Amino acid sequence: MAKITYIQFDGAEHTIDVRNSLTVMEGAVKNNVPGIDADCGGACACATCHVYVDEAWREKTGTASAMEESMLDFAENVKENSRLSCQIKVSDALDGLIVRLPESQH
């Protein structure tokens, strides 16, 4: 279980306990966090689950796979800390994780 804080572009915060083995995207969708549409259902094929990982958490969330990188090319306003939240698996190690949503997703 990990407590994850999703911060909308307008500053609204949603802090949610997300079960291990779910993804950061699934934690948002199951709890109606706005801005993560996840149109492809987590297949790394839509980029509507784009988030910015808080700097302090970049190491623990790992790096994007080649497939994720190529899908991020379709996302808007991609930054160094951009990830597709459907590709980040939740574990105890991510307790306290903070992700921010891009302006285009609200």
Ligand code: FES
């Ligand atoms: Fe489609 Fe993440 S849900 S790429």
